[in-house]
Structure formats: structure tokens, C-alpha cells
Amino acid sequence: MVSQKKQRLTVCIEEDLAIVSLDRMEIWDGADLALIRETLTSLIEQDGYRAIGINLSAVKYIPSGFFGMLFEWYEQGLKVCLYDPQVNVAQMLWFRMFFISEDHGSYILNDHEMRGNSPSEQVAYRRREFMSQDESNDDDDDDDVEVEVEVHRKSAHYAVRGQV
Structure with a gap:
């Protein structure tokens, strides 16, 4: 596993999956979302990753634009995973409607039906x-x-x- 620091954001690479985490950020604002978008866009467009993940273990609030961003990439054929969401995030409407539990705190975006x-x-x-x-x-x-x-x-x- 390779890790690199970019401001307060950590990117971990596990085989063909790039996982992004904002270090200890409980509440994401527009600037945090922009940083995540910029990082993921670079990983997708420049580095060619087709599977992305976001670690939500510290997150208590997520801006509404977050799901739209993830869904756009999902519609382009990317695999989108979320890891270790706190209960209040996992109870958000979009999360409950579009994410399916895989195992050990991981969820995958899915609308195949x-x-x-x-x-x-x-x-x-x-x-x-x-x-x-x-x-x-x-x-x-x-x-x-x-x-x-x-x-x-x-x-x-x-x-x-x-x-x-």
C-alpha cells in the first residue's frame, strides 16, 4: 500500500483502488469537497483509476454535492466505494437509497436494478x-x-x- 500526503488529504492505493481520506475532518465544507473532487479527478483522468473509495470514518456531515459528484463518476463506469461511515451519514437518504453493504464497513454505489x-x-x-x-x-x-x-x-x- 502506497500513501502520499496532499495538504490534509491522504491517498492510499490498494491494487487498482484509490482511497481518499480527509484527515480527522468531521464536517466537510465546499473547500473540502473541492479538494476531494480535484484529487479524485486527477486519480481518474491522469492516473487511470477505475475504482475509487472515500474513507468516511471521521465524517459527521457531508455537503449535498458529494453524492452528485460520486454518481457522475459511477455513470461513467467507475466503481465507487465508501468506507466506515458513521451512523448519521449511513442514515442519509441518498446513502440508504444507493449504497449496498459489502463487508466490514464498506459500501458500494449500485443502481443496477x-x-x-x-x-x-x-x-x-x-x-x-x-x-x-x-x-x-x-x-x-x-x-x-x-x-x-x-x-x-x-x-x-x-x-x-x-x-x-
């Missing part, structure tokens, strides 16, 4: 998929809420009995 469909068909599909995920999560949450409510009712019932 909808490739070749119109944008409106893609949006409708993603909305259905996303809503079905939320509904299944809500079903799990409902069980917990019912149990908590039931326990609360029992304790309130016993408290009333104790006062009588």
Missing part, C-alpha cells in the same frame, strides 16, 4: 424501495413501543392500587 430506466421511473422505484424499508423498520419499532406502553400501563395500574 434501475439502470436504463427514465429518471421518473428511477425515482418511483427508489421511493417504493425506501418506503418499504422504512415500513419494515417501523413494524419493528411498533413492537417495542407496544411493549413499553404495556409496561407503563401495568406500572401505572399498580401505583393506583397501592394508593387505594
